[in-house]
Amino acid sequence: xxxxxxxxxxSVCCNCLMADRxxxxxxxxxxxxxGRPVASLDQAxxxxxxCQMGFRVADIG
Numbered sequence: 501x502x503x504x505x506x507x508x509x510x511s512v513c514c515n516c517l518m519a520d521r522x523x524x525x526x527x528x529x530x531x532x533x534x535g536r537p538v539a540s541l542d543q544a545x546x547x548x549x550x551c552q553m554g555f556r557v558a559d560i561g
Contacts, residue, residue: 506560507555509523512553512555513525516553518551531549546559547559
């Protein structure tokens with residue numbers, strides 16, 4: 501996610517060395533394995549993580 505824009509992981513993670521072999525983020529039991537949690541004040545939003553490249557990632561699927 502960037503500001504008010506959603507970007508698919510295929511266009512961001514495919515160039516990341518920490519992505520899985522399919523160019524996808526490394527999700528492990530609902531947590532992003534290649535990032536750190538970001539605190540959210542709105543509990544209605546899905547959990548957000550900041551990846552090593554500085555992008556905010558959320559599992560909204």
